[in-house]
Amino acid sequence: MLIGVVRETYPGEGRVALTPAAVVxxxxxxxxxxxxxxxxxxxxxxxxxxxxxGAEVGSRAEVFGRADIIVQVRGYGANPEAGRADLLRLRPxxxxxxxxxxxxxxxxxxxxxxxxxxxxxxxxxxxxxRAQPMDVLSSQATVAGYKAALLAAAAxxxxxxxxxxxxxxxxxxxxxxxGAGVAGLQAIATARRLGAVVSAYDxxxxxxxxxxxxxxxxxxxxxxxxxxxxxxxxxxxxxxxFYRRQRELLGRVVAEHDAVISTAMxxxxxxxxxxxxxxxxxxxxxxxxxxxxxxxGGNCELTRPGETVEVAGVKIxxxxxxxxxxxxxxxxxxxxxxxxxILHVFGxxxxxxxDEITRETLLTHRGEVVNPRVRQLLGLPPVPAPSGN
Ligand code: NAD
Numbered sequence: 548m549l550i551g552v553v554r555e556t557y558p559g560e561g562r563v564a565l566t567p568a569a570v571v572x573x574x575x576x577x578x579x580x581x582x583x584x585x586x587x588x589x590x591x592x593x594x595x596x597x598x599x600x601g602a603e604v605g606s607r608a609e610v611f612g613r614a615d616i617i618v619q620v621r622g623y624g625a626n627p628e629a630g631r632a633d634l635l636r637l638r639p640x641x642x643x644x645x646x647x648x649x650x651x652x653x654x655x656x657x658x659x660x661x662x663x664x665x666x667x668x669x670x671x672x673x674x675x676x677r678a679q680p681m682d683v684l685s686s687q688a689t690v691a692g693y694k695a696a697l698l699a700a701a702a703x704x705x706x707x708x709x710x711x712x713x714x715x716x717x718x719x720x721x722x723x724x725x726g727a728g729v730a731g732l733q734a735i736a737t738a739r740r741l742g743a744v745v746s747a748y749d750x751x752x753x754x755x756x757x758x759x760x761x762x763x764x765x766x767x768x769x770x771x772x773x774x775x776x777x778x779x780x781x782x783x784x785x786x787x788x789f790y791r792r793q794r795e796l797l798g799r800v801v802a803e804h805d806a807v808i809s810t811a812m813x814x815x816x817x818x819x820x821x822x823x824x825x826x827x828x829x830x831x832x833x834x835x836x837x838x839x840x841x842x843x844g845g846n847c848e849l850t851r852p853g854e855t856v857e858v859a860g861v862k863i864x865x866x867x868x869x870x871x872x873x874x875x876x877x878x879x880x881x882x883x884x885x886x887x888x889i890l891h892v893f894g895x896x897x898x899x900x901x902d903e904i905t906r907e908t909l910l911t912h913r914g915e916v917v918n919p920r921v922r923q924l925l926g927l928p929p930v931p932a933p934s935g936n
Contacts, residue, residue, distance in 0.1 A: 548893060549579040551614025553607055554586040556629035557621040561589040561874030562881055564618040564645065567600035569882035574601040576890055581614055583607045590874035611636035616893070618885050619645035620871075620878075622666070624655035639663025639914075644888065646670060646683065649910050650815045651843075653924040660911035665898075668910040669888070671918060674779025678904050681888040685729045686880035691869040692733030692810065695837045696722070698869075699806040700741055702835045702855075702862050708742020719744045723800060724763065725821060725846060726810035727754040728780065730839055734808045736761040746804070748797070749811075750775045750782050768796040777814070784813045794823055802829040809846035810839040815920075817844040824848050824858065832860025841865035 550573060552565045563586050565573070570580045580602040584594055594604045611617065611633070622645035623630040637643065640663060647668040649656045659666050669683045679685070699722065700707050709719040722738040724731045727749040738745045739762040747763035749755075750772050755765045770792060777783040801807055801822060807830075812818050818840035827836070827849055838845050841852040849858055850865045857863070870877040891905070892898050898905045910918050919929055 548615040549581055549613060550889065551610040551617045552580065552582040552586050552602075553610050553617060553619060553633075554583045555589075555620050555626075556632075557626040557868075558629070559868060559871060560621055560626075561871050562620045562878045563587040563590045563592060563874070564620050564878075564881060564885055566590070566592055566878050566882040567596040567602075568879065569886040570597055570600035570602045572883075572886045573889060576894060578889070578893075579603070581605055581610050583610045587878070590878040592875075592878070608636070611638075614641070616642040616644060616889065618889070619643070620881060621645065622647045623659055624648040624652045624668070627652060627655060634658060634662055637662040637664050640665070642893075643667070644669070644885065647910060649918065649921045650924065653916075653921050656910055656916045656918075656921050657925060660914055660916045663914050664911060665909070665913075666911040667888070667892070667908045668918070669884075669908060671908045671910065671920075672888075673903055673907045674781070675903065681884050681891065681904070683881055683884045686884055687870040687877060688729040689733045690873050690877045690880065691839060691866070692730035692808075693737045694869040694873055695730065695808050695810075695839050695866060696734045696737035696741065698864055698866060699738070699808055699835050699837045700743075702837075702864060703806055704833045705805055706742075707738065720805045721746070721803065722806045722808065723747070723766075723804040724758075724808045724810070725749075725797070726812065726840075727751075727758040727763070727765075728810060728812070731808070731810040732757055732761055734810065734839075735763045738806075738808070739763070743806075746800070748800070750785070750793075751780075766800055768793065770796065781814045782811075784816050785819070790819050790821065793819075793821055794826065797821055798826045798829060801826050802831075804834070805831070806835045806837070808837045808839065811846050812840050812843055818846050820844075820846065820848050822847040827861050827863065828859045830859075830861045834861045836861065836863045837866055838863060839866055839869070842867050 624647035643666040710717040722743040724747040747758040748766040838850040
């Protein structure tokens with residue numbers, strides 16, 4: 548089978564779906580790879596490196612025209628404007644693998660189905676141990692968490708570490724991480740490496756041990772959190788009264804910190820608002836909020852996705868697509884995830900729909916949206932699971 552890699556067209560997207568190392572891995576397993584000229588350039592991978600790894604290099608039209616499987620970082624759905632042009636290039640029976648935003652943008656899944664492609668949306672990957680080597684959400688959240696800590700450090704008018712110098716002693720910055728999931732844990736670890744004193748909070752009781760293991764002091768709000776875990780590590784959506792109590796209790800904690808990195812998210816929902824405008828006004832001027840939930844509406848009431856706003860001397864950074872700003876290593880991780888996914892699904896012939904990973908990530912097949920959750924979002928009746936390939 549021939550795997551096609553196209554240049555990403557989402558604005559500011561620096562990543563590429565396969566690196567030369569991932570090409571070698573796939574070639575060894577018997578796949579051919581055809582990459583669009585310049586696809587890896589923004590991430591630091593030259594066409595020559597792909598060619599040396601055994602890939603052919605061609606035009607975009609050639610990749611869409613010849614490849615059996617198209618791999619992307621942001622496929623249509625996750626790239627609704629610039630990605631639209633690709634819909635006309637796809638052909639029935641072709642396979643598409645990438646981030647397709649099927650939960651936030653289910654209408655795009657309908658359009659993809661209309662092209663007749665078999666699309667796999669990596670956001671739908673089940674959160675099971677076996678799937679971890681293919682988990683792009685986790686690998687990219689790791690990069691985003693790291694970068695969020697750097698953004699906070701760069702925007703703060705203070706140093707992160709404690710310094711004892713002839714010019715006096717500098718006290719360390721205090722960083723508060725809300726949401727100790729994949730991104731939050733990496734933000735904690737990075738802020739700690741830079742010398743900050745880090746506190747963390749999460750609704751999931753299991754997060755305490757994880758946050759402490761990377762060096763954070765865990766903040767308990769004393770809220771009842773039984774039943775908060777929705778499976779796979781995801782937090783359940785709580786009612787507005789719960790969030791109101793959270794905001795009330797978080798106000799004092801937020802005001803005590805120099806930098807807040809917020810990552811609290813709930814699958815398929817708008818991110819909970821945990822920091823109000825009033826709480827921002829309670830922070831010291833010069834403080835910084837990096838809101839990693841900006842793309843999902845933001846954890847701070849004042850967040851504007853993709854922008855930095857300043858209110859009462861507090862900077863609120865609406866961070867979006869942060870993994871794309873570290874394209875070299877984000878692509879290494881993404882590429883490895885993709886290669887593992889391809890080997891899992893196509894390594895032994897056609898897709899085996901009795902396998903949980905394959906079945907749950909399958910979004911469209913033979914002209915239909917087949918994922919039950921996405922069908923429900925679209926108001927479509929359930930379809931029997933497709934059989935065969
Ligand atoms: P996420 O991006 O959905 O959310 C980020 C964090 O925000 C989560 O830890 C969540 O509990 C927290 N959160 C949600 N609402 C909150 C609120 N009101 N207040 C405070 N915090 C809130 O989650 P994620 O980072 O993708 O994953 C969370 C956990 O899932 C990870 O720590 C990991 O243990 C587990 N996980 C498992 C697998 C696997 O087994 N394959 C894969 C990925 C993640």
